[in-house]
Amino acid sequence: MDPEWNDSQPIYRQLRDRVVAMILDGHLKEGDPLPSVRSVATDSRINPLTVLRAYQQLVDEGLVEKRRGIGMYINSGAPELLRLAERHKFLTEQWPEIHATIRRLGLSIEDLLAAGPQAAEA
Structure with missing residues (x-):
């Protein structure tokens, strides 16, 4: 670590x-x-x-x-329990701010997909 x-x-x-x-x-x-x-x-x-x-x-x-x-x-079951909890946390705590930024900047789904991880590696 x-x-x-x-x-x-x-x-x-x-x-x-x-x-x-x-x-x-x-x-x-x-x-x-x-x-x-x-x-x-x-x-x-x-x-x-x-x-x-x-x-x-x-x-x-x-x-x-x-x-x-x-x-x-x-x-046993810890990974799935974590996924559910982390999804909920992301959607309630982080996503609203991210979504607001996306709307403010006028980004489309296509813009976001084009700028995904594979674009950053290129």
Whole structure:
């Protein structure tokens, strides 16, 4: 995990969001173990309690299962649960602002599709 953090939100929240992204991107799959608290803390140069707090949030959200003495594992169904939650969050929090910008700039669907990721790579 990239050890760079920003000041916009607490580090434990950023770490939680990175694990969520890894699940959504398929880097962590159902049943996979999370990296140990100690190794993440060492690699990211953060306090182990910060990592534990991020992991506990994932447990509280039902995305991760804590197996006493052996670690934490991605729950079955976690990717789909996350997709549904992240879609809802995007549509209610981010999309209204994006949609307003699109309307303000007079962009069409064709404009947006032409400027998609493949256009940025060219």
